[in-house]
Amino acid sequence: MTQRFGRVRIVLTALVAWAALAGGGVAGGAQAAAAGDSLRQVAEVPVAPGVAYGEFRTTVPRGIAHGHLLTVDLDDPRVTVDLLYPGAVGARSPVSELADARAAVGAVNGDFFNISETQHPGVEPTGASVGPAISSGRRLKGAVPDGQRFGPAMPPGATTEDVLGIGYDHRARLDRLSLRGTVWTPDGPLRLRGLNQYALPVDGIGAYTELWGPVSRQRATCGTDTDRAAPCSAETAEVTVRGGRVTELADRPGAGGVAAGSVVLVGREEGARQLRKLRLGDPVHISHRLVGRGPVPLRFAVGGFPIVREAQPVDGLDASAAAVRTAAGVGDDGRVLYLMSLDGTPGEAGMTVRELAELMSRLGSRDAVDLDGGGSSTLVTRDPFSRDVTVRNHPSGGAERPVPNAVGVFSFG
Template identity: 85%
Template sequence: MKQPFGRTRAILTVLVASAVLTGGGLAGGARATAAGDTLRQVADAPVAPGVEYEEFLTAVPRGIAHGHLLTVDLDDPRVTVDLLYPGAVAARSPVSELAAERGAVGAVNGDFFNISEGQHPGVEPTGSSDGPAISAGRRLKAAVPDGQRFGPVMPPGATTEDVLGIGYDHRARLDRLSLRGTVRTTEGPLPLRGLNQYALPVDGIGEYTELWGPASRVRATCGTDTDRAAPCSTETAEVTVRRGRVAALADRPGAGGIEAGDVVLVGREEGARQLRRLHLGDPVEVSERLVGEGPVPLRFAVGGFPVVRDARPVDGLDDGAATVRTAVGIGDGGRMLYLMALDGTHGEPGMTVRELGELMSRLGSQDAVDLDGGGSSTLVTRDPFSQEVTVRNHPSGGAERPVPNAVGVFSFG
């Protein structure tokens, strides 16, 4: 992996920012905004057919923010977008590694995730994301309850089920993916309330597959629908289903990889009581799907809450905390994507969620979502000649943070 920038580019950025503050000239384009300030282009370069990279500067009340932008033309038949992940839902890798392994020409980090567990002694964070995830049409996971999520305060009406997705029609859109599933037993059907997620609803039953990975499933029974820090449930059960029949029973969720084709059911409270009625050898059938609100099924989806709708910032966005941000916007009726990450160099002013919504609207987004920020914010591109993946922004922690997923851009030109 090629490291970002260097001393020359760092000095150039400082000089350009100084020019903006003093009203001096600036090479490159400038776009006027409704507020009277400008988005000033520092540099731009084609990455691949249908994909372009741009650096820009923009004023915020605390100073000059430095951003990195990938513009993706979904109308170009050579271009596709997909979710990158490290082979398991409960696992993490740096964005640059995820992009290099899949051959992506560009990528930004994805959803917020279960990053810490200080409130549950002895329980390790899973690294699994908050929201639904679909990669290449494959359902990876469903959303945790709203009260269990990590990340900034969502605006009114938003939920962990909110996603940015691209349908089989090659058009991007905001959507909401709900889990619909059933566990069929000889005593009758049971509702399925989870799929490969780090937190289950109270009284619920969740399904875990080989896609979950080897991480412990204990975290799924901790907290409540409204309080992430609530104690872990003392009433739990786990059932392993193999070839359509109960193969193992346990009182507590386990850990370790799940064999291909097996299903592990985890229950808490009433869900646990229902699972305990099963016996070894009982027939069990599990079915599930993620149901969206749009007319075309999604081939790709990543969790994130809306910050722009109908070309305007969403009402009720937080305007308090300013930090490094990542977002993805949709333009031109779903034909364009704008992947944006702020620079995390020490001293950068960052943005509030409200300012992020305003920025994404100015960049041309008709709709946009906020993705994980802070130390997770990472934007990478692949050099068309050397094929090396370069981190374009400076992650605020000084190095890339491993993340559970990323939005990957591919161009086959």
């Protein structure tokens, strides 16, 4: 794999693109800018059948913002989109490595994640993402409580359960995925309130599977539903279930990978009290699913809060803090997916979330979500000739930041 920070390497395309920008126009094939509109796009470059890459510049009050865009035609039967992740929920890798490992033709970084734990000395950050996640139809995790999320403030009405997804009908949409689960015990059913999450609701019980990875589960019992910085709970319990029977009991959440075929249950407060009633050998059955609101189940889902609905910015978006940002948008009744990352080169202007929403609407999105930004913002493509993966934007930290997941684009043509 070759990793490069830079613009399109095809010389003819670059010349056409920058000539268009310099002249204030748009090369053939690019979306035209309306009179008085500061958005200037260049001709898109085919990356693979049904997938194109392009760049744009737009004026914001702080200067010129430079962005990178993947346009994905979901009507093309050769194209699919899936969640990329490093084999475990509690793990991170650079976007270029995630894309290369799965032979994706393009990708952008995904959800916000548990990046630090300065409020809880001695507690290991998990690297796990905030929202629900589905990869190739496989449920990876549920959403943490709203007050436990990392990232900019969500607009009114948004929750950590909000996702961008693509259903088995090959159509993209914004949805909301809620965890529905039960722990069946000899004393009766207990509600399951977490699945491979770095934070559990107060009084809750969470399930951790082999997909969680070896990172500690201690963080799950820290903070509250409304305060991420609140102290860790003093009342916890952990139960290991294998083959439908309790095989281990502990007072504190542990670390180390969960064996295939096993499930580790972690409880806090009332959830811990309920788990302590279990004894070695007790029969326990655990069931869970992620329930969406759309008519077709999602095959892929990544967490992100809505910023555009019906081609308009949603109310209550932050309009003060500017940063490098990544977003994903849906157009043409779910038939087109737009994946965008701003450039983090020093001197390039960032955007507020409100400006990001306006941008995604102008790019063609009828609905859009905000994804992780700052040093995480990364967009990559695979060269159609050399097959090398290239980082198209310049990450603001000077190098790629390892992230828990990414939106990967595939084309089998």
